[in-house]
Amino acid sequence: MALPYSEQDLALFRDNPLGSHTTLDDIRENFDFLDDWESRYSYVIDLGKQAPRIPEAHRTDDHLVHGCQSQVWFIYHLDAGKGTLQVLVDSDAVIVRGLAAVVMTAFNNQPLAHIARFDMEALFAELDLVRHLSPTRGNGLRAMVKRIQATAAALLPA
Amino acid sequence: MSTQRIFDVASVRQDFPILHQSVHGKPLVYFDNAATAQKPMAVLAAMQAYYESINSNVHRGAHTLSDTATAAFENVRQQVARFLGAREAAEIIWVRGTTEAINLVAQSYGRSQLKPGDEILVSQLEHHSNIVPWQMVAAQTGASVIPIPVNAQGEIDQTAYAGLLSPRTRILAVNHVSNALGTINPVKAMIAQAKAVGAITVIDGAQATPHVTVDVQDLDCDFYAFSGHKVYGPTGIGALYGRRAILEAIPPWQGGGEMIERVSFEGTTFNHIPHKFEAGTPAIAEVIGLGAALDYLQAFNTTDLHRHEQALLRRAVELSEGIEGFQAIGTAANKVSVCSFVVEGTHPSDLGTLLDHQGFAVRTGHHCTQPLMARFGVPGTVRASFSFYNTLEEVDRFFVALDKCIRMCR
Structure with missing residues (x-):
């Protein structure tokens, strides 16, 4: 079962720069500018480092997607007043954490309906990262995106 | 052999x-290469030639093509026996x-012979395919699976x-x-120790056959299995060696055509070995391809191939000493050309992704050996597995690339 959030936990959601300070347009611009694989991956890895880590207490099995290669955790906070969602996605692998940062940037502080309908494949294709969302990759990211979108859809007012 | 090829x-x-x-x-x-080996032209050509000139079902037709295909198919069985x-x-x-070979032994021998209280010994080193079939037959018979x-x-x-x-040990796998x-x-x-307590022995030779010379009579095992695709042959074909007396005594596993002598609704009698265990149309082209792969390997003095692979492994061990935080997983005195490792402060999957971008195909993850990974307390490893067609220069470049990956991750 999910634990209730402490004040410190809520601060993690609030202070996450991804989706507030860092926007998808920032990421797109940087990708345009970086033209070799090495600097692109270094940038993705750095993006992942911008995100707060999910505290150990919340890395429970019900927040986990088991990839064959790496593990991905996900917690969220609903701003009921605004109808927006803030998500934290974390992984034991730095590249997956970086890709999760792209996901967080796309979803954070966005209306539930927008998240539920968002085309993550198209975004990853645009950034030439789509192979990491493939079902055969085994990094758990694809399943995680689906799970976040299902969560957003379930939270939508009927 | 008269025309032995010099390894180069x-x-x-x-x-x-x-x-x-x-x-x-x-x-x-x-x-x-430990996941699957590449195929020489000779294998591809043999399979193509089979389909172009002799494709037909084996053991059935009263026509020339079928006779030719059957002879070619059965010749490879002789070749595998050798x-x-x-x-x-x-x-x-x-x-x-x-995998199928082990399931066959588990379901045919195991299911017919095991009783509650019997024990199946498997090592903690096993691939899931040499654990799960035994767990399944243990659940069916009341036997238990004990890890070494x-x-x-x-x-x-x-x-x-x-x-x-102990006297309860019935199978060593x-x-x-x-x-x-x-x-x-x-x-x-x-095997000798297992026999002394009356157990039968099942050896998974999938990773051995590409790297070491096997002699089942010298080993004195009861079953020995391997996969064609790891010895430079096609996927979808492998072989199970079984001692005649045991194969004759145990029931068939799958039913169908080919494995019967006579069928009637009153009762069916089964074919002789090996056909009793081969229901349905076999993978004929793949058998032919496997034969070509073994011919390819045996054109060399295989010791030369193994010696080159050992040289690659030694170079890898030597270069790994220059990588900070490198931890080899598996440092047995006696090992084949497999370099499995983790690097402090990095995740195997990150290294795998970044190595791929530099052209290196390695396996990362648990390698279908979760109990073994748990034993070493790692989520998985990076595994570089070398074949005789790899070069020292590739190993050198690998460690340069690895160093770059590590710097990117940290």
Whole structure:
């Protein structure tokens, strides 16, 4: 079962720069500018480092997607007043954490309906990262995106 | 052999068309040989020739093509019998691969012979395919599966093994060579000890057959299985060696055509071995391809191939000492050319992704050996597995690339 959030936990959601300070347009611009694989991956890895880590207490099995290669955790906070969602996605692998940062940037502080309908494949294709969302990759990211979108859809007012 | 081919890595590489390509704009370096080996032209050509000139069903037709196909198909069975040192071709059963072979033994021998209280010993080094079939038959029969522990070097703990053997031990199932670590297990001695308590022995030879010479009579095992695709042959074909007396005594596993002598609704009698275990149309083209792969290997003095692979492994061990935080998983004194490792402060999957971008194909993850990964307390490893067509220069470049990956991750 999910634990209730402490004040410190809520601060993690609030202070996450991804989706507030860092926007998808920032990421797109940087990708345009970086033209070799090495600097692109270094940038993705750095993006992942911008995100707060999910505290150990919340890395429970019900927040986990088991990839064959790496593990991905996900917690969220609903701003009921605004109808927006803030998500934290974390992984034991730095590249997956970086890709999760792209996901967080796309979803954070966005209306539930927008998240539920968002085309993550198209975004990853645009950034030439789509192979990491493939079902055969085994990094758990694809399943995680689906799970976040299902969560957003379930939270939508009927 | 009259016309033995001299081993030369540059000339050998010309036989493998797949090696000559780029991945992410970098020359491909294929270090995932323990997952599957590449196929020489001779294998591809043999399969193509089979379909172009003699394709027909075996053992059935009263026509020329079928006779030709059957002869070619049965010749490969003879060839595999020689490859494994079996007494006769009837002791060789075609299967899809090692996994199917182990399931066959578990469901035919195991299910008919095991009783509650019986014990199946498997090592902690095993691939899931040499654990799960035994767990399944244990659940069906009331037997239990007992793990033999592994030491810090990744070797089966022989003292613990001796302690686990008892009159309750009915089956010993171990790999000859570990897929995740490359450890060569002392199976001959283990087989003798198992026999002394009356157990039968099942050896998973999937990783051994590409790297060591196998002689089932010398090992004195009851079953020995391997996969064609790991010995440079096609996927979908493998072989199970079984001792004649046991094969004759145990029931068939799958029913169908080919495996019967007479069928009636009053009762069916089964074919002789090996056909009793081969229901349905077999993978004929793949058998022909496997034959070509064995011909290819046996054109060399195979010791030369193994010596080159050991040189690659030594170079890797040497260069790994220059990598900060490098931890080899599996440091057995006796091992094949597999370099399995983790690097402090990095995750295997990150290293795998970044190596791929530099053209290196390696396997990362748990290698279908979760109990073994748990033993070493790692989520998985990076595994670079070398074949005789790899070069020292590729190993050198690998460690330069690895160093770059590590710097990117930290």
